[in-house]
Amino acid sequence: MFPIAIGASIFGIVALLIFALGGDIRAQIAKFASSYQVKIDRADLNIKPEDYVLALLGISLMLWLVLAFVLHAPVIITLLIFPVALGATLFGGSFYLTFRGNRRIDTFVQQLELVLRMLSGALRVGLGLRQAIILVTEEIPDPARRELMRVIGRTNIGVTIVDALDDLTRSMPCNEMQMFSRVVKVQQSTGGDLAKVLEKLGNTIRDRRRVFRKMNALTAQGRFGAAIIGALPILVGGFVVATQPAMGKALMHTFPGNVALGIFAVLEGLAIFSLNKILQFDV
Numbered sequence: 001m002f003p004i005a006i007g008a009s010i011f012g013i014v015a016l017l018i019f020a021l022g023g024d025i026r027a028q029i030a031k032f033a034s035s036y037q038v039k040i041d042r043a044d045l046n047i048k049p050e051d052y053v054l055a056l057l058g059i060s061l062m063l064w065l066v067l068a069f070v071l072h073a074p075v076i077i078t079l080l081i082f083p084v085a086l087g088a089t090l091f092g093g094s095f096y097l098t099f100r101g102n103r104r105i106d107t108f109v110q111q112l113e114l115v116l117r118m119l120s121g122a123l124r125v126g127l128g129l130r131q132a133i134i135l136v137t138e139e140i141p142d143p144a145r146r147e148l149m150r151v152i153g154r155t156n157i158g159v160t161i162v163d164a165l166d167d168l169t170r171s172m173p174c175n176e177m178q179m180f181s182r183v184v185k186v187q188q189s190t191g192g193d194l195a196k197v198l199e200k201l202g203n204t205i206r207d208r209r210r211v212f213r214k215m216n217a218l219t220a221q222g223r224f225g226a227a228i229i230g231a232l233p234i235l236v237g238g239f240v241v242a243t244q245p246a247m248g249k250a251l252m253h254t255f256p257g258n259v260a261l262g263i264f265a266v267l268e269g270l271a272i273f274s275l276n277k278i279l280q281f282d283v
Contacts, residue, residue, distance in 0.1 A: 039094070042101035042171060044143065052093065060089035072253050104143050109176050111144040113209070116180065116202035123195035129184065130161055147172055162188055176205050219279055226275040233268060 033049035040049055064085040068078050115136055122132035130152070137148045147168055154164040165181040183201055187194045241248035251257035 036094070036097065038171075039097035039101055042104065043097050044104060044146070045097075045100070056089050056093040057086075059093075060086040063089060070252065071258060074255060077255065077258050105172055105174055108143050108147065108172050109174050109205070110209070111140060112176050112180070113202045113205045115140060115144055115148070116198045116205070120195045120198040120202065123198070129194065130155055143172075176208070179204070222279055226272075226279060230268070230272045230275065233264065237264070 033053040036049040036052055040047060040052060045052075060082075064082045067081050067085060071077070071081070118136045118139065119129070119132045122135050123129065127135065133148050134152055137145050137152065140148075150171075151161070151164040151168055154167060155161055159167075162181075162185050165184055169177050169181045179201060180198075183197050184194070186192075187197065241251065251261060
């Protein structure tokens, strides 16, 4: 019951502070949640940012209570676990949105070569760029279809096609989309054969994808080794705790053991971060 009492006290104090400041708790959370809006839109999730943050706060509380019951740590350690659990939950929620958004961007980039070739063909038969985009949205699946429909929707309310493509570049940040937007902007300013330029841009994107596939093949062994190195300490630690009850009890239920676990978590996170940076390449 002690962790529950601590949790109730912490949230009671936070609620009293918010009430004393004269603000609604959802309004305060909404200010903090505004930083998640872009990531939620990019990940194409149908949820309000404040609701997402409230869900993360609930998960962090549940995680803290579970850790408090499992570790049976002293009072100071139990209190310190809560901000750690809160930070880990917020980081995990942000990482999930980033991962989902990056996966959606990768799918969009894979579709962009086909989109450019279809736009080039439509322009060659005499359609304007806006009409060509409308034609393309009828032939391709999401996420390219949804994003291009947003472009058309913005043009329907008076936004120019160039500004609409710039907005698409901000919502789907990638080098390929940035090149597409710049090509259209230059063509709108100086003129020229846009169909031919888009066809060449499609060829460039195809070549870039070929380079990325080759790069992934060459770094596959390193990435697999990094995964093994990152998982090995966790697997060995779990095996020791399962097969050596005395050592597991010392790690889980004593102050030096909790400190050792904290140091291990920090070092493990730094190792995974470093390996991830080493295996990243800019093309």
